[in-house]
Amino acid sequence: MTLIQQKPVVINVGLASFADNLRQCGGEALELQWQPPAEGDIAAGWMLAQLMxxxxxxxxxxxxxxxYLSAQPVLTGVSTAREVVPGMDGRIVLHSGPPIEWGDMCGPQQGAVLGAVLFEGWARSLDDARALVESGQVRLEPCHHHAAVGPMAGIISPSMPVWVVRNAAGDNVAYCNMNEGLGRVLRFGANGDEVIxxxxxxxxxxxxxxxVIVEELGGLELKPLMAQALHMGDEVHNxxxxxSGLLFRRLAVAALQSTRLDARKVAETLAFIAGNDHFFLNLSMAACKAMMDAAHGVPHSTLVTVMARNGVDFGIRLSGLDAWFVAPAAVIDGLFFPGYGPDHAARDLGDSAITETAGVGGFAMAASPAxxxxxxxxPRDALANTRRMLHITLGQNSAFTLPALDFTGTPAGIDARRVLDTGILPVINTGIAHKEAGVGQIxxxxxxxxxxxxxxxxxxLAAGLPPSQQK
Amino acid sequence: MTLIQQKPVVINVGLASFADNLRQCGGEALELQWQPPAEGDIAAGWMLAQLMxxxxxxxxxxxxxxxYLSAQPVLTGVSTAREVVPGMDGRIVLHSGPPIEWGDMCGPQQGAVLGAVLFEGWARSLDDARALVESGQVRLEPCHHHAAVGPMAGIISPSMPVWVVRNAAGDNVAYCNMNEGLGRVLRFGANGDEVIxxxxxxxxxxxxxxxVIVEELGGLELKPLMAQALHMGDEVHNxxxxxSGLLFRRLAVAALQSTRLDARKVAETLAFIAGNDHFFLNLSMAACKAMMDAAHGVPHSTLVTVMARNGVDFGIRLSGLDAWFVAPAAVIDGLFFPGYGPDHAARDLGDSAITETAGVGGFAMAASPAxxxxxxxxPRDALANTRRMLHITLGQNSAFTLPALDFTGTPAGIDARRVLDTGILPVINTGIAHKEAGVGQIxxxxxxxxxxxxxxxxxxLAAGLPPSQQK
Structure with missing residues (x-):
């Protein structure tokens, strides 16, 4: 058949309605999914073209x-933040997301800060705690300024125990607090007696x-454990x-073989862990933080090394710049527990988007149809979310393979240029907190x-100068 | 456009070559996947038409x-076979698959029988054990004649501990032996000192x-646990x-809270279980046996309640007939461990196809891309295997949902009529044993x-009489 005898084959770029006339005449057109770079911002588009x-x-x-690829996060210990996290002297409380003043914080984060003040014994009542914080006598700093991460409100105070995760392929160490379970917990802003x-x-x-258990284990490599979990329906964020089950098994066997532990404390600890299918989240976050900190600090790099939210602002950091770039945190569309809806929801909150930054979480959603x-x-959306991220990442991490996508690696290493170029935004699976302190996850x-x-x-980055948006 | 102006749309039934001429002329034909019922056996096809x-x-x-759907298998205990399995008096060894004489057994099953004789202390050497068995002084009977199942060689002797799984929605109880781990183990025919x-x-x-731990648990419902595992990448056969992790967690927490247990024995037991990702298989099998026995014994029913192999014969049983129907066991096409191939393989072996009979295993492969x-x-084949089974099953079990297929239930309840009608054969995921006793899984x-x-x-069933094939 010659070309002239065939129907026309049309690719339509831009508005779908461009092809309406053609379709009305019985023709066919393929829509090209394309939009102008930088959402049509010509100056930004021109800048981007040079950077690409x-x-x-x-x-x-x-x-x-x-x-990032060669980082080897290893759980090496559990200590109090005061002992191991840099700069935890005096009255300091770490929080999730980019820097924020007390007065600007969202309800759950304020509630959690006050809870930490009570827990530390710096005040005896919520009113006293609030007065102390308002007087400026408690330093409030982002976890990310201390090589640390925390889910939701992301509160770490000096006496809290933290996971210590060392990058065996480098010299950086990352920290995360302990998961408290669901319901009324500090990370959702609750600060009542049961929480303390x-x-x-x-x-x-x-x-x-x-x-002691982690000492007995002699260190636990986290990437193989996370990779195994990705073959078992987790995306290791939500x-x-x-x-959590794989971790429990390792901890339980080590605990039972130890002679240095009190049986009652072991039973209590393991029962607590066994009752919480989200327990591993904080360790996943510390592992991801260790991987991304390894990649941080390469001049000119557009690799995103942090995505974090404080319930007011969403902030990112690039490997090549020592600065935060922020925009208002989104209200999240999701599934709400009975009795709750979007009106009750806090804005996007927590450091847990470090998992997506490291190529798991929403980026590995293909692993987790459930x-x-x-x-x-x-489940089809879950596959599509992972596939879409391939357009904005530097590669695929073969340490984290996705069975449902024929064991290809998870898309990893967000290139900020490609986000701007394609308009495809990094996807994040997240919990939703009530906007008022203390209600919990909704x-x-x-x-x-x-x-x-x-x-x-x-x-x-294009300006080659510290940005005006820097906080 | 009128019909005459369109290209012809052809559906081709039968040989694909029927449509070759059409395709050579530039036409298109859709192949209908159809084959004559009963593989073209006219008498069987006619009989089937009446039964349908x-x-x-x-x-x-x-x-x-x-x-089957309403069965509620609950793990209620662990006891020796002698204490709980019916008819375990004297010298008796149960084996997998349909009935078979000692002389006809495959290598691994013979090796395992001799190992059981040594374990029971009925003989001091392999030669003495063989002489004892050959003299007819050890009864050899299928596990399935004793409400029991066993993987691979499927050996259960009186002193072995068995899982006791009670159908809380009926009055039947099922039993299975304990998983020994991989490598040189009795179920693959090994019978050396380390095995004993x-x-x-x-x-x-x-x-x-x-x-004791199961007593402390006060019973463990197995269907919810299996359903959870299907959301975590298991198909609960291979x-x-x-x-195994979910079970471990339940057992560990109960053990740690018990005051009736020796710490060393608990540590040994839990370490053994933690080291074996196949540990749950035997419990899955007992749960499936409990579900299928619940469905057994309904006159005229063509529901398949047993599929089992002894390494020589493959046998099935129908709910409506108290008989085995056997055919030669297949050589299995699969992935071999380094150094092994099909020439080393025993034929299809073990009672573990009870899982497929109950709608999991190969039937639930869509849950388990890994x-x-x-x-x-x-992974695409895994989805296709599950979908294909929908053609031969009575329904879908909503207790076992498959995330990758939009949380639809697993195809369950094989109707022997539909197998014959469609020629679609039940799919089974299976381990492959070396054909010689004692080598193990290959x-x-x-x-x-x-x-x-x-x-x-x-x-x-059509004859309404006990069949000639009955053993």
């Missing part, structure tokens, strides 16, 4: 990405017990059922990092 | 299937310890990583139940 071809950025990204009592038990009993029962959508859903962070970051 | 419309069979299958020593430790230490690394094929793969079993079963 810059060999210094290509080389820097290759270096940063290689450091639980924090005391965690610091008096669970932390020291886990410290679904950690398998990873998670859609928790965050919404269909749902879970899927959200996206705001484009404005990436635009600002790329602009700052 | 028989209201007595429809009613019987509805009843049997409802009993391990069996003694299992009966002296692990069995009694688990007995992949039990998640289920299993293809163990049994071969691609691979894993996918196999199918032979059609001849179903033809024979349907013929016997």
């Amino acid at each position: 071809a810059d060999p210094r950025i290509e080389a820097a990204n290759a270096e940063a990405y290689a450091r 009592q639980r924090l005391r038990w965690i610091s008096d009993t669970m932390g020291p017990t886990l410290g 679904r950690n059922a398998a990873a 998670i859609v029962q928790f965050v919404g959508g269909t 749902g879970a859903g899927i959200t996206h990092a705001p484009l404005a962070c990436f635009t600002a970051a790329i602009r700052a | 419309a028989d209201p007595r069979i429809e009613a019987a299958n509805a009843e049997a299937y409802a009993r 020593q391990r069996l003694r430790w299992i009966s002296d230490t692990m069995g009694p310890t688990l007995g 992949r039990n990583a998640a289920a 299993i293809v690394q163990f049994v071969g094929g691609t 691979g894993a793969g996918i196999t199918h139940a032979p059609l001849a079993c179903f033809t024979a079963a349907i013929r016997a």
Whole structure:
């Protein structure tokens, strides 16, 4: 058949309605999914075009990405934050997300800060705690400024025990607090007696017990464990059922073989862990933080090394710039627990998007069809979310393979340039907190990092100067 | 456009070459996947046509299937076979698959029988054990004649501890032996000192310890645990990583809270279980046996309640007939461990196809994309295997949902009529044993139940008489 005898084959770029006439005449048109770079911002698009071809950025990204890939996060201990986290002297409380003043914090984060002040014994009542914080006598700093991460409110105070995760392929160490379970917990802003009592038990009993167990284990490599969990339906952000079980098994066997532990404390600790399918989340976060810190600090690199939210702002950091780039945190569309809806929801909150930054979580959603029962959508959407992220990442991490996508590696290493170029936003699986302190989790859903962070970051990198948006 | 202006749309039934001419002329044809019922056996096809419309069979299958669906297998204890399994008096050894004489048994099964004789102390050497068995002084009977199942050689002797799984929705109880781990183990026909020593430790230490732990648990419902594992990448036949972990966690917490247990025995028992990702298989099998026995014994029902292999014969049983229908066991195509191939493989072996009979295993392969690394094929094949089984089953079990297929229930309840009608054979994920006693597992793969079993079963049911094939 010659060309002239065939029907026309049309590719339509831009508005779908461009092809309407053709379709009405019985023709067919394929829609090209394309939109102008930088959402049509011509100046940003021009800047981007120059950056896409810059060999210094290509080389820097290759270096940063290689450091991410070769990082080997190993759980080496459990200690109090005061003992191990840098700069935890005096009255200091770490929080999730980019820097924020007390007065600007969202309800759950304020509630959690006050809870930490009570837990530390710096005040005897909530009113006293509030007065102390308002007087400026408690330093409030981002976890990320202390090589640490925390889910939701992300509170770490000096007496809290933290996971210590060392990058065996480098010299960086990452920290995360302990998961308290669901319901009324500090990370959702609750600060009543039961919350403080639980924090005391965690610091008096669970932390020291886990410290000995981890010593007995002699270190636990976290990437193989996370990779195994990805083959068992977890994406190790909002679904950690398998990873928590795998961790439990390692801890239990080590505890039972130890002669240095009190049987009652072991039983209490293991029962607490066994009752919480999200327990591994905090360790997953510390592992991801260790991988991303390994990649941080390569001049000119556009690799995103942090995505974090404080319930007001969403912030990102690039490997090549020592700065935050922020935009308003989104309200999350998701599945709400009975009796709750979007009106009750806090904005996007927590450092747990470090998992997506490291290529798991929403990026590895193809591994976790069952998670859609928790965050919404269909298993097909879960596959599509992972596939879409391939357009904005530097590669695929063969340490984290996805069975449902024929064991290809998870898309990893977000290139801020590609986000801006494609308009495809990093997908994040997240819990949803009540906007008022202390109510707790009211749902879970899927959200996206705001484009404005990436635009600002790329602009700052292009300027080759500290950006005006820096906090 | 009128019909005459369109290209012809052709559906081709039968040989694909029927449509070759059409395709050469530029036409298109859709192949209908169809083959004559009963593989073209006209007499069987005619018989089948009558049975497909028989209201007595429809009613019987509805009843049997409802009993299967409503069965509630609960782990209620661990005891020695002598104490709980019916008819375990004197010198008796149970084996997998349909009935078979000692002289006809395959290598691994003979090796395992001799190992059981040594373990029981009925003989002091392999030669003495063989002489004792050959003299007819040891009864050899199928596990399935004793409400029991056993993987691979499927050996249960009186002193072995067994899982006791009670159907809380009925009055039947099912039993299975304990998983010994991989490598040189009795179920693959090994019978050396290390094997017998391990069996003694299992009966002296692990069995009694688990007995107390299960008592402390006060019973453990197995269907919810299996359903959870299906959301975690298991199909609970050849992949039990998640289920073994979930079981471990329940056992560990109960053990740590018990005051009736010896700490050393608990540590040994839990370390053994933690080291074996297949540990749950035997409990999965007992649960499936409890579900299928619940469905057994409904007159006229064509529901398949047993599929089992002894390494020589593949046997099935129907709910409506008290008989075995056998055909030669297949050689399995699969992935072999390094150094081994099909020439080394024993034929299809073990009672573990009770899992497929109950709608899990190969039937639930869509839940387990990662299993293809163990049994071969691609994740797409795994989905296709599950979908294909929908053509031969009475329904879908909503207790066992498959995330990757939009949380639809697993195809369950094999109707022998539909197998014969469609020629679609039940798919089975299976381990592959070396054909010589004692070498162990040499691979894993996918196999199918032979059609001849179903033809024979349907013929016997049609005749309304005990079949000639009955053993």
